Amino acid sequence: MFQDFKVVRDRPVSIQVKEYVKRLIIKGAYQSDQKLPATREMSDLLKVSRNTVIAAYEGLEDDGFTYTIPGKGSYVAAMVRHSNADNEATASNPTWQIDWKARINEYAASAVELDLMKQGIRAQKGTISFTSIAPDEQLFDLGDVRRAFMDRMAIEGQVLLNYGYAKGYKPLIDYLMRYMENKGVDITGKDMLITNGFTEGFDIVLSALRPSGRQGRAICENPTHHTAIKNLKLQGFEITGIPMERDGIDVEQLESVLKQQSASFDLAYLTPSYHNPTGVVMSPAKRSAVMKLMRRYQIPVIEDGFNEELRYSGAHVAPLIATAGQGNGVIYIGSHSKVLFPGLRVGWVLGDRALIDHLESIKRARTIHTSTFDQAILYQYLLNGNFDKYVKKARMEYKRKYELTKACCEAYLPEAQLSGDGGLHLFLTFPPSVNTRQLLEACTEQGVIFTPGDKFFIQEGEGTNTLRLGFSRVSDEDIKQGIQIIGEQVRRLLK
Amino acid sequence: MFQDFKVVRDRPVSIQVKEYVKRLIIKGAYQSDQKLPATREMSDLLKVSRNTVIAAYEGLEDDGFTYTIPGKGSYVAAMVRHSNADNEATASNPTWQIDWKARINEYAASAVELDLMKQGIRAQKGTISFTSIAPDEQLFDLGDVRRAFMDRMAIEGQVLLNYGYAKGYKPLIDYLMRYMENKGVDITGKDMLITNGFTEGFDIVLSALRPSGRQGRAICENPTHHTAIKNLKLQGFEITGIPMERDGIDVEQLESVLKQQSASFDLAYLTPSYHNPTGVVMSPAKRSAVMKLMRRYQIPVIEDGFNEELRYSGAHVAPLIATAGQGNGVIYIGSHSKVLFPGLRVGWVLGDRALIDHLESIKRARTIHTSTFDQAILYQYLLNGNFDKYVKKARMEYKRKYELTKACCEAYLPEAQLSGDGGLHLFLTFPPSVNTRQLLEACTEQGVIFTPGDKFFIQEGEGTNTLRLGFSRVSDEDIKQGIQIIGEQVRRLLK
Numbered sequence: 001m002f003q004d005f006k007v008v009r010d011r012p013v014s015i016q017v018k019e020y021v022k023r024l025i026i027k028g029a030y031q032s033d034q035k036l037p038a039t040r041e042m043s044d045l046l047k048v049s050r051n052t053v054i055a056a057y058e059g060l061e062d063d064g065f066t067y068t069i070p071g072k073g074s075y076v077a078a079m080v081r082h083s084n085a086d087n088e089a090t091a092s093n094p095t096w097q098i099d100w101k102a103r104i105n106e107y108a109a110s111a112v113e114l115d116l117m118k119q120g121i122r123a124q125k126g127t128i129s130f131t132s133i134a135p136d137e138q139l140f141d142l143g144d145v146r147r148a149f150m151d152r153m154a155i156e157g158q159v160l161l162n163y164g165y166a167k168g169y170k171p172l173i174d175y176l177m178r179y180m181e182n183k184g185v186d187i188t189g190k191d192m193l194i195t196n197g198f199t200e201g202f203d204i205v206l207s208a209l210r211p212s213g214r215q216g217r218a219i220c221e222n223p224t225h226h227t228a229i230k231n232l233k234l235q236g237f238e239i240t241g242i243p244m245e246r247d248g249i250d251v252e253q254l255e256s257v258l259k260q261q262s263a264s265f266d267l268a269y270l271t272p273s274y275h276n277p278t279g280v281v282m283s284p285a286k287r288s289a290v291m292k293l294m295r296r297y298q299i300p301v302i303e304d305g306f307n308e309e310l311r312y313s314g315a316h317v318a319p320l321i322a323t324a325g326q327g328n329g330v331i332y333i334g335s336h337s338k339v340l341f342p343g344l345r346v347g348w349v350l351g352d353r354a355l356i357d358h359l360e361s362i363k364r365a366r367t368i369h370t371s372t373f374d375q376a377i378l379y380q381y382l383l384n385g386n387f388d389k390y391v392k393k394a395r396m397e398y399k400r401k402y403e404l405t406k407a408c409c410e411a412y413l414p415e416a417q418l419s420g421d422g423g424l425h426l427f428l429t430f431p432p433s434v435n436t437r438q439l440l441e442a443c444t445e446q447g448v449i450f451t452p453g454d455k456f457f458i459q460e461g462e463g464t465n466t467l468r469l470g471f472s473r474v475s476d477e478d479i480k481q482g483i484q485i486i487g488e489q490v491r492r493l494l495k
Numbered sequence: 496m497f498q499d500f501k502v503v504r505d506r507p508v509s510i511q512v513k514e515y516v517k518r519l520i521i522k523g524a525y526q527s528d529q530k531l532p533a534t535r536e537m538s539d540l541l542k543v544s545r546n547t548v549i550a551a552y553e554g555l556e557d558d559g560f561t562y563t564i565p566g567k568g569s570y571v572a573a574m575v576r577h578s579n580a581d582n583e584a585t586a587s588n589p590t591w592q593i594d595w596k597a598r599i600n601e602y603a604a605s606a607v608e609l610d611l612m613k614q615g616i617r618a619q620k621g622t623i624s625f626t627s628i629a630p631d632e633q634l635f636d637l638g639d640v641r642r643a644f645m646d647r648m649a650i651e652g653q654v655l656l657n658y659g660y661a662k663g664y665k666p667l668i669d670y671l672m673r674y675m676e677n678k679g680v681d682i683t684g685k686d687m688l689i690t691n692g693f694t695e696g697f698d699i700v701l702s703a704l705r706p707s708g709r710q711g712r713a714i715c716e717n718p719t720h721h722t723a724i725k726n727l728k729l730q731g732f733e734i735t736g737i738p739m740e741r742d743g744i745d746v747e748q749l750e751s752v753l754k755q756q757s758a759s760f761d762l763a764y765l766t767p768s769y770h771n772p773t774g775v776v777m778s779p780a781k782r783s784a785v786m787k788l789m790r791r792y793q794i795p796v797i798e799d800g801f802n803e804e805l806r807y808s809g810a811h812v813a814p815l816i817a818t819a820g821q822g823n824g825v826i827y828i829g830s831h832s833k834v835l836f837p838g839l840r841v842g843w844v845l846g847d848r849a850l851i852d853h854l855e856s857i858k859r860a861r862t863i864h865t866s867t868f869d870q871a872i873l874y875q876y877l878l879n880g881n882f883d884k885y886v887k888k889a890r891m892e893y894k895r896k897y898e899l900t901k902a903c904c905e906a907y908l909p910e911a912q913l914s915g916d917g918g919l920h921l922f923l924t925f926p927p928s929v930n931t932r933q934l935l936e937a938c939t940e941q942g943v944i945f946t947p948g949d950k951f952f953i954q955e956g957e958g959t960n961t962l963r964l965g966f967s968r969v970s971d972e973d974i975k976q977g978i979q980i981i982g983e984q985v986r987r988l989l990k
Contacts, residue, residue, distance in 0.1 A: 012880035019677055026679045062887055064811035077810035079779075096790040096822035100850040103761075103795065108703035111856040117661070118856065137653035145656065149644055158632035161640065161836040166612065182514055184521045196691060196862040203861045208603035230860055266598075284574075295591040300598065315572035316559030327591035341656040343867040355595040361606040361613065365725055366698045367691040371866045372838040385507035392557055 001029065002045045013048055014055035018063075020046070021056065025065055025076055032078040036066065107234060114230040116455065123449055128482035130450040133276075133424045133470040134342060139394050141386065145341075148380035156376075164372035166364035167356075168194025168348070172379040176348050179382075180332070183308075184322035191356035193349045193363060194370045197342070198304065199227055201333040201349040204362050205302060206235040208355070209267055219257070219268045221249050223456035223463055225276045225304065228269055240265070241458035246419065248272065248282030251289045258297050268294060271304040272320055274311070277456045277468040278427040279420025281317060291323050298329075305334035309391050311422045312399040321350065328352035336378070338424065339391060344374040398424060398472060401479065405471040408480055412487035415494065424472035427453065429465060434493055436467040442489040448482045496524065497540045508543055512551035513558075515541070520560055520571055527573040531561065602729060609725040611950065618944055623977035625945040628771075628919045628965040629837060634889050636881065640836075643875035651871075659867035661859035662851075663689025663843070667874040671843050674877075675827070678803075679817035686851035688844045688858060689865045692837070693799065694722055696828040696844040699857050700797060701730040703850070704762055714752070714763040716744050718951030718958055720771045720799065723764055735760070736953035741914065743767065743777030746784045753792050763789060766799040767815055769806070772951045772963040773922040774915025776812060786818050793824075800829035804886050806917045807894040816845065823847035831873070833919065834886060839869045893919060893967060900966040900974055907982035910989070919967035922948065924960060929988055931962040937984040943977045 005020050007013055021042075024030055036042070039057060043050040057074050060066040066074045112118060123129040152160065167173065173192050181187055195201040210216045215238050220228065222241025232239050240257060243250045249270070258265075270290070272282035282290070294301050303320045311317075321330040328351065335347035349359060363369070381387060405426055409418055416428040430436065436452040443449065453466025471479055500515050502508055516537075519525055531537070534552060538545040552569050555561040561569045607613060618624040647655065662668065668687050676682055690696040705711045710733050715723065717736025727734050735756075737749045744765070753760075765785070767777035777785070789796050798815045806812075816825040823846065830842035844854060858864070876882065900921055904913055911923040925931065931947040938944065948961025966974055 011878055015880045015883055018883075019673070022677045026677065059883060062890070064806055064809060067810075079810045079813060095820055096786075096824045098793065098795050098824045098847070100823070100847050100853075104703055104850065104853050105705060105707050107705075107707075108853040108857055111860050112853055115856040115859055117859060134658050137657045140653050140656050142648060142652040145652065146645070146648055150641070153637060153641055157637040157640065158635050161635050161838045162632045163629050163837045178514070182517045182521070196866075199860075200862045208599055210600060210602075212600050212602075227860070234860055291591075298593065300593050311559055314559060315562075315574045318574060325590055328595070329591045329593045341868075342658045343654075343656045345862065345864070345866045352593065352595050355599065358595075358599050358603040358607055361610040362603055364610055364612060365606050365694075365722070365729055367695045367840065367862070369840070371691075371840045371869050373836075373872075374866050374868060377868075383506055385510045388510055388513075388554060395557070 005046050007048065014052045014059065017042075017046060017048060017052055017056035018059040021060060022063070022065055030076045032076055034076050035072070036074045036076065038073055110234055114233065116226060124447075126447060127444075128448045128474065128478040128485075130448070130469045130471065130474060130482060132473050133338070133468075134473060135339065135394070135424070136397070136473050139390070139397060140341065141390060144381060144384065144386040144390070145377065148377050148384060148386065151384070152376045152380045160372050160376050162372075164369045164375075166193075166369045167360045168192070168370060169372050169375035169379065172346075172375045173348075175379055175382055176334075177350075180321075180334075180350055183316075184318035185332070185350070186322070186326050187350075188326050189328060189353055190350055191353040193356050193359050194375055195347045195349060195363065196345040196367065196370050197337055197347040198306075198333050198335040199231075199347075200345075200363075200367070201335075201347050202228060202302065202304075203231050203235075204359050204366075205331055205333070205349065206231060206237070207362055208358055209300070210235050210237065211266060216266045217264075219254075219265045219299065220458065221270060221275065222458050223277055223453060223466070224269065224458070225271060225306070226455050228304070229456075229458060232269070237266075239458050241462075244275065244278050244280055246280065248275075248280060248286040249290065251286055251293070254290065255293055258293060258299075264297060265299045267300050267302055269302045269304065270320065271306050273308045273317060274306055274421065274423040276304075276306050276423075277425065277451075277453060279423050279425060281311075281314075281421045284317065287317075287320060287323055291320060294329065295327075301330045303330050303332045305332055306338060306423075309336075309339045310395060310398060310424065312395065312402060314421075328355075331355065336387075339394060340387065341378070344371075344378060346370060346374050346378050401471045401474075401476070402426075404476060405469060405479055405483070408483040409469070412484045413490065415490055425468050425470040428467050428469060429453075430467075430490065431494070432465050434465045434490060436465060439467070439486070439489055439493055442493065443486055446485045446489065448485045450486070500541050502543065509547045509550035509554065512537075512541060512543060512547055513554040516551065516555060517558070517560055525571045527571055529571050530567070531569045531571065533568055605729055609728065611721060619942075621942060622939075623943045623969065623973040623980075625943070625964045625966065625969060625977060627968050628833070628963075629968060630834060630889070630919070631892070631968050634885070634892060635836070636885060639876060639879065639881040639885070640872065643872050643879060643881065646879070647871045647875045655867050655871045657867075659864045659870075661688075661864045662855045663687070663865060664867050664870035664874060667841075667870045668843075670874055670877055671829075672845075675816075675829075675845055678811075679813040680827070680845070681817070681821050682845075683821050684823060684848055685845055686848040688851050688854050689870055690842045690844060690858065691840040691862065691865050692832055692842040693801075693828050693830040694726075694842075695840075695858075695862070696830075696842050697723060697797065697799075698726050698730075699854050699861075700826055700828070700844065701726055701732070702857055703853055704795070705730050705732065706761060711762075712760045714749075714760045714794065715953065716765060716770065717953050718772055718948060718961070719764065719953070720766060720801070721950050723799070724951075724953060727764070732761070734953050736957075739770065739773050739775055741775065743775060743781040744785065746781055746788070749785065750788055753788060753794075759792060760794045762795050762797055764797045764799065765815065766801050768803045768812060769801055769916065769918040771799075771801050771918075772920065772946075772948060774918050774920060776806075776809075776916045779812065782812075782815060782818055786815060789824065790822075796825045798825050798827045800827055801833060801918075803829075804831075804834045805890060805893060805919065807890065807897060809916075823850075826850065831882075834889060835882065836873070839866075839873060841865060841869050841873050896966045896969075896971070896974065897921075899971060900964065900978070903975055903978040904964070907979045908985065910985055920963050920965040923962050923964060924948075925962075925985065926989070927960050929960045929985060931960060934962070934981070934984055934988060937987065938981055941980045941984065943980045945981070
């Protein structure tokens with residue numbers, strides 16, 4: 001019975017022994033009120049020290065699995081065990097099975113259908129993958145993170161580990177409010193909520209603004225961030241897409257749509273800087289024009305502050321929320337995830353005070369608060385000046401990769417129009433006859449994968465000749481080789 | 496203009512200078528293409544070293560706020576600034592204001608109404624507060640947390656900080672699956688999702704199970720966890736409450752309600768161990784009886800694994816999900832928050848594989864994943880055996896406080912019936928003529944506050960003679976004094 005007990009190195013041995021004996025008890029190898037082997041005997045059976053067994057037996061008693069009779073030993077406590085009558089699977093009494101598929105609602109089913117991680121290709125080993133736009137973790141400075149952690153723990157470790165406030169960790173909020181001010185935002189009458197990344201911020205805003213009793217109507221750039229499309233659909237919004245041009249959304253088209261629609265839109269979702277997936281930056285002139293239109297038609301704007309730090313050239317462009325001055329019509333959702341530590345899941349929603357007050361209550365209802373631990377470490381990291389240092393390094397490295405990727409596309413993929421002024425990806429548009437899903441199949445066989453662009457478009461069948469090329473996690477070698485291969489396959493397809 | 500620049504100690508000075516100059520530029524103190532003061536001049540003006548200014552000026556250029564003309568100096572870049580025409584508040588052109596209150600939907604409004612943190616009394620300094628049931632952070636061993644952090648960072652720091660998996664950090668899932676097995680759970684056909692605490696797990700389960708097109712119907716113990724009531728209501732469920740007895744839910748009443756209802760219930764929410772707020776543990780006999788009923792009427796059970804570790808006496812009692820054996824009708828939602836580090840926000844949902852698959856996609860859609868950082872630190876902390884060590888210490892301390900609180904209630908509050916077999920609070924039921932909100936007002940004036948029990952009841956007007964007394968964060972002195980005061984006020988009310 002004890003042959004299967006093996007000590008592993010990374011856990012206290014007494015705990016391993018305790019758990020092993022617990023499992024024996026649970027499986028019924030020992031009965032209620034049965035005496036366990038004496039500690040010396042168990043020590044021989046399991047080949048561990050007697051002191052280890054003594055500690056383990058104490059733990060079993062602490063956890064209520066045994067009781068001690070002084071002078072005699074440890075005995076198995078009587079406990080509720082699933083009775084055979086209730087649970088042993090027999091022909092006449094099968095276990096209680098619920099058909100969960102029948103009980104799961106449309107929302108859950110749609111969440112699975114729209115879940116890109118459950119579709120698409122898993123990269124085989126050795127595949128050159130342009131699918132990711134996550135940061136390259138080799139650039140993370142772990143020493144700085146360790147220091148930030150130690151600093152914060154020293155100051156207020158116990159506070160960090162206990163319940164925090166739904167709105168967020170105050171020092172971080174104060175820091176980020178100044179950070180936004182330094183981007184030109186007038187924070188008068190505004191407030192901030194810290195969320196689990198951009199995604200939670202967006203989801204909570206939609207939850208608060210979706211109309212009751214009718215379908216919500218949203219206006220977006222087309223293509224746009226897939227997660228945004230997914231969440232708008234899951235929240236019952238009908239989405240109207242406006243095409244993108246080289247310098248931002250097609251303003252004439254936008255104006256035309258707004259004029260024609262008799263019913264008004266409930267919100268607009270825009271990514272004016274380093275748009276996902278096109279990488280385009282909305283020009284200053286277009287920012288003005290768009291804001292004038294949104295104001296005229298009273299359409300609140302959700303601004304996605306995606307990738308703003310990864311600007312490779314040109315002047316700082318202020319976010320839309322800055323151009324609104326003291327106006328409150330823009331909700332800015334920011335996160336450092338594309339640049340810094342996505343694993344930490346810290347984002348922020350900046351907007352009208354009354355709106356944020358409601359969002360805070362929704363946040364509290366759903367997740368109580370974002371991890372204070374994460375927020376505090378991020379705060380200390382920012383305070384220590386590590387972010388500036390890291391961004392400088394990251395920008396240099398990603399810019400280099402950006403230039404390389406661009407050069408390779410120009411050399412090996414002359415058929416494609418390129419877009420992307422910054423960030424961690426380029427967007428390629430091919431002649432209409434090229435279907436990038438077909439192209440993907442052909443490239444996969446040659447060991448190269450990328451993200452077909454149609455999933456960023458709002459309607460089925462749009463953008464079938466586009467693809468997104470993420471280069472942040474691809475080596476220089478692979479960038480060259482991968483793009484060459486894509487080029488060869490494009491030309492095969494075009495014949 | 497530079498008088499208001501003050502150096503603070505906790506940030507690199509060059510970054511403070513950079514941000515100061517940024518703000519000057521944003522406020523318009525410098526115009527586009529205007530030359531900034533030479534570094535030597537700025538160094539004198541701000542009273543910092545010239546090297547600091549040089550570094551700051553480099554930062555400004557990196558961030559796109561300035562450009563350099565070699566041999567000449569730094570110049571302010573032309574950038575989009577909110578134009579006065581768009582944004583200066585004037586009589587003829589006020590800023591764009593959206594009436595957010597008009598746009599916020601019922602869901603958001605209800606979230607605020609049901610938000611207990613926005614109601615009730617803030618404890619003044621010196622108030623004896625029995626409102627909290629959070630753990631006492633003085634018991635946290637920060638050294639163990641630091642060690643867990645350093646261990647994990649050393650092994651896989653970069654991985655932790657990058658995107659993780661929606662389902663959760665695999666080593667933690669594997670650990671918790673074994674942990675649940677050690678409680679007697681048969682994990683065949685089951686899977687686990689890591690969530691931001693119990694609250695997110697519960698919210699996601701409700702999102703997946705609420706019926707489309709009709710109101711959901713839930714059955715609960717009455718009283719029960721307020722957050723559960725809040726989220727059931729926010730998700731549109733009609734709640735039927737079954738009263739509690741000393742050893743658990745009133746099974747006869749439960750059976751009677753199930754027989755009478757023509758429409759079936761969509762789910763049941765139960766806290767069989769250390770029930771919040773009554774502290775009652777459901778007896779083994781009742782666990783069997785409840786499971787038989789749930790099975791007969793095919794009602795899935797959401798089990799709240801609240802406070803299981805804080806058992807002060809008696810044998811280990813297996814969770815309901817264990818009594819179900821290989822059956823899949825129970826969804827167990829666990830978290831260490833009541834015992835360990837609530838600030839970390841790590842909980843888990845254990846249930847049928849097909850169900851978990853759907854919950855995973857919902858999780859991904861809403862928050863992508865729980866902080867990998869938090870999960871990994873928790874995992875290492877558990878692996879190091881720290882949890883067992885901590886629980887032993889916590890149990891001893893909380894048991895001591897529990898005994899003291901109980902003794903004080905028996906001495907000073909003989910009018911009250913007590914309930915609570917473990918955990919961090921006692922539940923008091925007074926004669927029906929005592930209104931605990933009135934009592935709270937009277938006690939507040941005497942510097943003592945507690946949580947009136949009616950907020951844990953499902954219908955308005957129920958439980959007005961009850962209150963929850965949380966003792967985890969109250970000193971021994973204050974426990975005695977506070978309960979004495981409550982006793983005095985009760986007797987005044989009863990006259």
